[in-house]
Amino acid sequence: xxxxxxxxxxxxxxxxxxxxxxxxxxxxxxxxxxxxxxxxxxxxxxxxxxxxxxxxxxxxxxxxxxxxxxxxxxxxxxxxxxxxxxxxxxxxxxxxxxxxxxxxxxxxxxxxxxxxxxxxxxxxxxxxxxxxxxxxxxxxxxxxxxxxxxxxxxxxxxxxxxxxxxxxxxxxxxxxxxxxxxxxxxxxxxxxxxxxxxxxxxxxxxxxxxxxxxxxxxxxxxxxxxxxxxxxxxxxxxxxxxxxxxxxxxxxxxxxxxxxxxxxxxxxxxxxxxxxxxxxxxxxxxxxxxxxxxxxxxxxxxxxxxxxxxxxxxxxxxxxxxxxxxxxxxxxxxxxxxxxxxxxxxxxxxxxxxxxxxxxxxxxxxxxxxxxxxxxxxxxxxxxxxxxxxxxxxxxxxxxxxxxxxxxxxxxxxxxxxxxxxxxxxxxx
Amino acid sequence: xxxxxxxxxxxxxxxxxxxxxxxxxxxxxxxxxxxxxxxxxxxxxxxxxxxxxxxxxxxxxxxxxxxxxxxxxxxxxxxxxxxxxxxxxxxxxxxxxxxxxxxxxxxxxxxxxxxxxxxxxxxxxxxxxxxxxxxxxxxxxxxxxxxxxxxxxxxxxxxxxxxxxxxxxxxxxxxxxxxxxxxxxxxxxxxxxxx
Numbered sequence: 001x002x003x004x005x006x007x008x009x010x011x012x013x014x015x016x017x018x019x020x021x022x023x024x025x026x027x028x029x030x031x032x033x034x035x036x037x038x039x040x041x042x043x044x045x046x047x048x049x050x051x052x053x054x055x056x057x058x059x060x061x062x063x064x065x066x067x068x069x070x071x072x073x074x075x076x077x078x079x080x081x082x083x084x085x086x087x088x089x090x091x092x093x094x095x096x097x098x099x100x101x102x103x104x105x106x107x108x109x110x111x112x113x114x115x116x117x118x119x120x121x122x123x124x125x126x127x128x129x130x131x132x133x134x135x136x137x138x139x140x141x142x143x144x145x146x147x148x149x150x151x152x153x154x155x156x157x158x159x160x161x162x163x164x165x166x167x168x169x170x171x172x173x174x175x176x177x178x179x180x181x182x183x184x185x186x187x188x189x190x191x192x193x194x195x196x197x198x199x200x201x202x203x204x205x206x207x208x209x210x211x212x213x214x215x216x217x218x219x220x221x222x223x224x225x226x227x228x229x230x231x232x233x234x235x236x237x238x239x240x241x242x243x244x245x246x247x248x249x250x251x252x253x254x255x256x257x258x259x260x261x262x263x264x265x266x267x268x269x270x271x272x273x274x275x276x277x278x279x280x281x282x283x284x285x286x287x288x289x290x291x292x293x294x295x296x297x298x299x300x301x302x303x304x305x306x307x308x309x310x311x312x313x314x315x316x317x318x319x320x321x322x323x324x325x326x327x328x329x330x331x332x333x334x335x336x337x338x339x340x341x342x343x344x345x346x347x348x349x350x351x352x353x354x355x356x357x358x359x360x361x362x363x364x365x366x367x368x369x370x371x372x373x374x375x376x377x378x379x380x381x382x383x384x385x386x387x388x389x390x391x392x393x394x395x396x397x398x399x400x401x402x403x404x405x406x407x408x409x410x411x412x413x414x415x416x417x418x419x420x421x422x423x424x425x426x427x428x429x
Numbered sequence: 430x431x432x433x434x435x436x437x438x439x440x441x442x443x444x445x446x447x448x449x450x451x452x453x454x455x456x457x458x459x460x461x462x463x464x465x466x467x468x469x470x471x472x473x474x475x476x477x478x479x480x481x482x483x484x485x486x487x488x489x490x491x492x493x494x495x496x497x498x499x500x501x502x503x504x505x506x507x508x509x510x511x512x513x514x515x516x517x518x519x520x521x522x523x524x525x526x527x528x529x530x531x532x533x534x535x536x537x538x539x540x541x542x543x544x545x546x547x548x549x550x551x552x553x554x555x556x557x558x559x560x561x562x563x564x565x566x567x568x569x570x571x572x573x574x575x576x577x578x579x580x581x582x583x584x585x586x587x588x589x590x591x592x593x594x595x596x597x598x599x600x601x602x603x604x605x606x607x608x609x610x611x612x613x614x615x616x617x618x619x620x621x622x623x624x
Binding site: 168171173175270271272 | 447448451452455456460461462463464465487488489490491492494511
């Protein structure tokens with residue numbers, strides 16, 4: 001039924017429709033409303049046969065999910081930012097053990113400096129942990145991806161992360177269709193584990209594996225992910241057939257047929273990009289978009305096909321690898337490796353720590369990339385003036401102090417100057 | 430697409446106001462998107478919330494920089510922020526105050542808007558009277574429906590009822606109605622003057 005709902009609430013209700021049997025999570029902004037939501041649904045009896053376990057940390061949250069999953073339960077948890085890092089060891093364990101846990105990641109920046117707002121640093125930090133990573137474009141998709149994630153995780157026995165832009169999606173209220181339990185049940189059969197810890201049939205999982213077998217264990221993880229592309233597409237098609245709308249899949253193309261210039265991006269920013277593309281298309285500019293839904297496994301072949309006719313590709317990253325640049329751009333570059341006539345690759349970093357990404361800025365960025373492409377990553381809306389002042393200051397004194405606090409001071413000073421100027425102008429008028 | 434920006438302080442229900450407005454638009458069959466300015470939540474700190482209303486799917490996720498409607502839940506904000514920034518030349522302004530625009534030094538800004546597009550509403554006073562606490566958000570939504578056609582008063586009332594079930598909702602609905610009537614009465618008086 002169509003309802004006007006906060007993203008987190010819609011996700012909580014959809015997760016409940018997936019009938020998880022064990023939920024454990026530790027609150028962290030901006031994910032908190034999701035676990036609070038499922039917690040309420042367990043307490044009021046809407047979600048039956050489910051144990052909601054309060055834990056003392058994120059490390060415990062995922063560790064409990066691992067135990068529950070190994071015992072044969074459908075297990076769910078959620079986290080964000082430092083919470084994901086705090087459970088990092090368990091994140092690798094869940095993947096190494098092949099336990100199909102589903103986790104929502106309310107994407108948020110990672111400190112220092114501390115920042116509670118959205119970017120993709122958390123998902124990128126653990127992109128090599130062996131989890132499947134799906135990125136939601138809208139709140140409808142954020143909710144829907146959880147249904148697909150449970151099915152995908154369990155068919156492959158690989159844990160799956162649903163990445164949802166913190167605040168931008170989690171705290172936005174919009175029109176969302178919460179499906180019927182019957183349809184969800186038809187799509188998502190009860191969990192049938194490939195391995196179960198059972199006292200009647202004792203065995204151990206996760207024991208020490210030496211050099212004689214470790215490579216093979218890892219290869220099987222690689223093999224499972226590399227052979228999952230068709231399954232990911234099929235599950236998306238089946239979803240569309242049953243639910244009557246599009247969600248999931250590897251990637252989605254928007255106006256790429258005749259586009260020489262194609263943007264690649266992940267998550268909620270795709271909505272704003274589409275609006276910019278519509279405006280530029282109205283000016284007869286041949287621009288298109290590929291929104292990547294599945295980041296892990298990285299869909300190299302699908303991306304090559306989607307970008308086959310592009311001459312220039314601009315990759316938008318909402319994360320930064322300070323020693324390299326945009327992680328998504330680096331991954332897309334790998335997809336072009338050894339390709340004949342590979343398109344030119346341009347990289348832009350934007351929306352770090354919650355900086356709003358506006359249509360105006362994106363439009364300027366795309367137009368600049370078309371007439372005057374750059375080398376290396378371009379930082380969208382970077383305050384060059386502040387950077388220049390701080391770099392200059394750091395060159396003058398050894399004990400230049402903390403960069404973050406210095407930049408804040410410069411901004412405060414500029415703000416005060418502006419306010420004084422405004423007051424003076426008002427006084428004059 | 431229609432864009433509304435709401436300014437206020439933590440604890441005044443700014444985010445809830447944007448959400449209720451989006452529910453009211455949803456009830457009228459429109460697409461609506463409400464979202465906060467994502468600050469750390471603190472009582473008294475400046476808060477901004479946004480609401481977009483459209484006839485088709487809303488894909489845009491940027492904060493609202495050029496609102497068609499600006500609602501200001503706390504008039505003291507004008508001193509510390511450029512609250513009016515980006516307000517469309519033909520836009521609407523609604524300020525919670527029991528004083529006049531001249532008294533709060535806004536007559537200059539109001540004069541730049543079309544006649545009747547700027548209104549004051551003593552929302553905090555009305556809220557104290559009807560709800561028993563100084564939460565001006567529902568009164569302002571009621572007042573908004575008196576001089577714009579963003580959404581209908583009935584939809585706002587239904588949105589309030591869905592957000593606050595029971596007695597609290599009823600009090601808030603009465604508050605919205607009172608604010609609506611107040612602005613309507615003032616508009617009628619101005620029209621008579623002109624006639």
